[in-house]
Amino acid sequence: MTVTYELSHLDKLEAESVHIFREVAATIEKPGLLFSGGKDSVVMLHLAVKAFWPAPVPFPVVHVDTGQNFDEVLEFRDRTVERYGLRLIVGYVQDDIDAGRVHEEYEHAPRNRLQTTTLLRTIAEHQFGAVFGGARRDEEKARAKERVFSFRDEFGAWDPRNQRPELWSLYNGRHKRGENIRVFPLSNWTELDIWSYILREHIDLPSIYYAHRRSVVERDGMLLAVNRFIQPTADETPFDEMVRYRTVGDATCTGAVESNASTPEEVVAEVAAARITERGATRADDKISEAGMEDRKKEGYF
Structure with a gap:
């Protein structure tokens, strides 16, 4: 009698994400994981912990801090970093405002659009070869055009028509110095998947x-x-x-x-x-x- 074992939907998603984390750790120098304390980044960190357990997570977590965060989220971020013994790297948008690299339109204007400069500066300063992000397949259409391994040139720019094929879950993380790969372990997850996994x-x-x-x-x-x-x-x-x-x-x-x-x-x-x-x-x-x-x-x- 042949015995077969069928993975559940969440198990399949988890296995794929764990594979992606291990593939990056094995092939790309100096990765970092974007961690804001939001639910997608929390699930992403949970998967990273699973991927390398019982060893510690072999890369730092990175937060691009707008300076306009919810207090509850910052408290959670710091508590989680301490709980797992992680190295936290924070890039501050305020530093780029003070240096004149970006400018606020008015006092307390939203700073989401200013984050790009801070993100690129943080990647360059720490020479990250790859950065994990929590984009999912059910977000807006521009994000859905991403590959799992999304190539960025030496200026941090993304060209949706110049991305690499990913047949049979084979990923190409090769890049030159100054270039980097944005990696999305949650590419095939939805918001409902995220919450179902949080529950489980x-x-x-x-x-x-x-x-x-x-x-x-x-x-x-x-x-x-x-x-x-x-x-x-x-x-x-x-x-x-x-x-x-x-x-x-x-x-x-x-x-x-x-x-x-x-x-x-x-x-x-x-x-x-x-x-x-x-x-x-x-x-x-x-x-x-x-x-x-x-x-x-x-x-x-x-």
């Missing part, structure tokens, strides 16, 4: 991913938290609402959604029923055309 693996997340009462204002069709970066205008009235965050980014442009989902099980059910992508619903800075996002990626945006 009992992965800890920042508290703002679950329903909590928060003071918000409604602006541009989104619920923005009132904080030191977002203050009500003369015609806005803040109100308390039960909300959670589907994605975490710059606090000046990341909106919350009304929700009572306070457990992973409840979030899985909520995400399964959602018909709007997380970024389309909650990231003001991402509400640009596909061509606009592609242009940003060509300049070096992750």
Whole structure:
């Protein structure tokens, strides 16, 4: 009698991601893992820990800090780094503002678009041959054009028509000094996959991913938290609402959604029923055309 074993959907995704991490560690010098404390980067780190266990993760985690982060997320980032004994490298957007390399449009303007300069500077300073990112297949269309191993030239630029084939899960990470590879271990995952995996693996997340009462204002069709970066205008009235965050980014442009989902099980059910992508619903800075996002990626945006 022949005995066969069929991997579950999540097991297949996990195995593919673990393979990608090990392939990079074996073939590319000086990788780094982008870690913001957001759910995708948390899952990515969890997979990296699994890939090399019981050895420690053999590369540092990297955070491009806009200076406008949610306090809960920064606290979680630092706690997680300490828990795993990781080396944390932080590139500060404020350093590039102070040096005159980038400029804010106005006080407390969203800094998402300024991150590209800081990311490229951090990659160059630490001579990373590869940087892991958490882009998924169900995000906006420009991200979906990425390969798993996405080649970037010596200027950090991305050319979607000049990428390498990836037949039979064979990846080519060869590059010259100054060039680098952006690697996306979650390329075949969706938001629902991420939350299903969080539920299965009992992965800890920042508290703002679950329903909590928060003071918000409604602006541009989104619920923005009132904080030191977002203050009500003369015609806005803040109100308390039960909300959670589907994605975490710059606090000046990341909106919350009304929700009572306070457990992973409840979030899985909520995400399964959602018909709007997380970024389309909650990231003001991402509400640009596909061509606009592609242009940003060509300049070096992750």
